[in-house]
Amino acid sequence: VTDLMAELRNVEQSEKAEAGQLINTLKTELSDAIAKTGEALRAAALAAEIRRQKKYNPTLPARDAVGSYHPITLVQRELEEIFSSMGFTIEDYPEIVDDYHCFEALNIPKHHPARDMQDTYYIENGQLLKTHTSAAQNYIMRKYGAPLRAIFPGRCFRNEAIDACHENTFFQMEGIMIDENISISNLIYFMKTMLSEVFRRDVKVRLRPGFFPFVEPGFELDINCLICGGKGCPSCKNSGWLELCPCGMIHPNVLKAGGIDTDRYTGFAFGLGLTRLAMMKFGVKDIRDFNGGSLAALSQFVSE
Incomplete structure (x- = not known):
């Protein structure tokens, strides 16, 4: 999408507005698709992890998270x-x-x-x-x-x-x-x-x-x-x-x-x-x- 935006300078002036709208529409659709796919993959990974665990005791204390520098x-x-x-x-x-x-x-x-x-x-x-x-x-x-x-x-x-x-x-x-x-x-x-x-x-x-x-x-x-x-x-x-x-x-x-x-x-x-x-x-x-x-x-x- 970034490359397409960069190529806008080579588009005829009369067609730039329409081309820009098409690229923005494509960008929105891609972002939505990536977000939905990511959410589905995370849900699938969580479900697989739950199935893999034979026993789960919710009363056990969680492991302490170790911090790190940015x-x-x-x-x-x-x-x-x-x-x-x-x-x-x-x-x-x-x-x-x-x-x-x-x-x-x-x-x-x-x-x-x-x-x-x-x-x-x-x-x-x-x-x-x-x-x-x-x-x-x-x-x-x-x-x-x-x-x-x-x-x-x-x-x-x-x-x-x-x-x-x-x-x-x-x-x-x-x-x-x-x-x-x-x-x-x-x-x-x-x-x-x-x-x-x-x-x-x-x-x-x-x-x-x-x-x-x-x-x-x-x-x-x-x-x-x-x-x-x-x-x-x-x-x-x-x-x-x-x-x-x-x-x-x-x-x-x-x-x-x-x-x-x-x-x-x-x-x-x-x-x-x-x-x-x-x-x-x-x-x-x-x-x-x-x-x-x-x-x-x-x-x-x-x-x-």
Whole structure:
């Protein structure tokens, strides 16, 4: 269905409305059929289990359920250990922020699309739900100054359509390193080292030029899809690659806003997608499974 929706752009304008209605009808019918089939299978499995049990004593105490960490929490804790070993401090930051820290302090002008209501959840008194963990950069710079190594994980919110690889609520981990003579080569080496530690193996990555107002130059770091081995699947939109991490050299305007001497210091920043990283690490094909509430599904993951 997702592929059919993507193909709508190739349909004649006069036929798009009818084609869209047909696809939505198909989507509804498929969802209903899958739900009914799933319910029937669960009922059949329960009936088979009851028949298989020769004796059942309802007075016996139930077995205690052993709790487990959410897979995103497992990935976050593992990353925190890796970054701590590299000398990074771990910071927390609120989910409700103001316009200055989320946009202005990051060199994002007022006309930038990120400020549009289609992308950002605005609330009362000019505040908003943070759209990225970069909102903490200015606060962290002013708190510690330079030199600085810090990460700040958190939950972010964007008004996006939900599909197999996008959610409107997701987790990121921002990282910044500021010191004398920091360059792009430091950024590339650092990212490769970090990812090899996370996945316990060599992974293929690629850097694509990307525009982000708070870094210059900016890059998109993609990872070869570990779910399909780069062959193409719904998680990577059949491209073989999954966008994982925007990164780049921190823009001088952002450093100045954070009180950093740009004549002496440079730095890099990156924004890891914890949700997508967990998908790759645990082979989860649909990002929506993380918020599905199925304890049976979520409790199967363990850290290495």
